[in-house]
Each structure stands twice: as structure tokens, then as C-alpha cells.
Amino acid sequence: MSLFEPHLLALYLVSFDFMRGSVVTLALSIASLAVGVAVGLLLAVGQEAPFRPARGMVWFYIWLFRGTPVLLQLVFVFNVLPSFNIVLPGFGCAVLALGLNEGAYMAEIMRAGIRAVGPGQRLAARALGLEERQVMRWVVLPQALRIIIPPIGNQFVGMLKLSALVSVIGVKELLLTADETASANFRYIEALTAAAIWYLVLTTLFMATQSGIERRLHRRGGTRRMSIATAPSVQSVR
DSSP states (O other), X not given: OOSOOHHHHHHHHTOHHHHHHHHHHHHHHHHHHHHHHHHHHHHHHHHTOSOHHHHHHHHHHHHHHHHSOHHHHHHHHHHHGXXXXXXXXXXXXXXXXXXXXXXXXXXXXXXXXXXXXXHHHHHHHHHTTOOHHHHIIIIIHHHHHHHHHHHHHHHHHHHHHHGGGGGGGTOOOHXXXXXXXXXXXXXXXXXXXXHHHHHHHHHHHHHHHHHHHXXXXXXXXXXXXXXXXXXXXXXXXX
């Protein structure tokens, strides 16, 4: 028996099991990132709240989830929630645990993006006659979005790789698929190489998508700045 079988690697790459594992990995990463973005936005707003107890709770949340291992959080959610009569499938437990953990990091990213838009730009927008919600929509958020897109992309790539941890709670994603496949014939080199190639394909596709989004936001940002600059003349005509 040879050390490496290329035809076996090719068979794994196009097999239904590996394709399904890749889809599960991608769906898990997207769902977890969506939960993380939602939680991070709430935390970022809470950090700017004038009430000290609210800021204290946000600080405690970030401290807790950034200070404990993700694997511990996964196992905790999977094993402890049933004690409170909350029974979720393995996929749901994985999304919840990874999303809550991701929210602690997304909060810092979003807060940094919003604060990066200087107060001078907000004052200038108000001087042009824009209301507060218009200032946030047309001036602050577009610029903050362009700032946070790269770190969010990095977080997603990290989430793709971090999703391999959910194999410990029985979610059959890409790594668990490769491990179970290899355990049947002990051909670990081919199975794990196939999984690595699938991970590389997914991360490459996402990085290309991220680059396209960044270019589109850059073009839209220029168009919006032009529309804001012409807003006073339109109002004066009316």
C-alpha cells in the first residue's frame, strides 16, 4: 500500500459526503457570523449608553466570552442547556455558542468603526440640513461599514476554521466528515487533504466576494458624498 493515493483524494473531493460537510461548514459559519453581528451591534450600542449598569453588563459579557475557550462554551451550551429544559440540535447549539462568542469580538469592531467617523463630519452634515437619522444613514454608517468590512471578513475566515471545533458535539461538518471517512480505511492523508482543499476553496471564494463588496461600497460612498454636497442647492430651489 502506497503512502499517498491521488485517485482516492480525487474521489473524496467530489464525494457527496465531503460536499455536504462543506455546505454544513459554510451554513454554520454564516449563521454564527449573523448572530455575532446582531449581538455585536447591541453590545456596541450598549457601550455608548449613558447608564453605567448597562456599560457594566456589556463589559462583563465581553470579558466572559473573550476570556474563556470557545471549546468550553460549545460543550457548556450543548450539555448545560438541557438542564434548563432547553433542548437544541447540535447545529443550533453550535450556532448559539459560536455566535455569542463572536458577538464579543464584533462589538469592538463595530464600536471602532462608528467612532472612526469624526464628529466634524456629523456637524457638517447637520449644517447642510440633514436630520439626525439622515446623518447616521448617509454619513456615519456608510463610512463605518467600509471600515468594518475588512475585519468582518477576517472574522468570517476565522469562523470557517473555528467551525471545526463543533465536531466535538457531533455536528457533521467538514472535519468530522473527513475523520469518519478516514477511520473506515485509515487513509488519513487523503481524507484530511481533501478537507483542507475544501477549506481553502471556501475561504478563497469568500475573500473574492469580500473584495467585490469593498469595491462596491467604495463606489457608492463616492456617489453618496456627491449627493450630500448637492443637497443644500436642492433645498434652496424648493
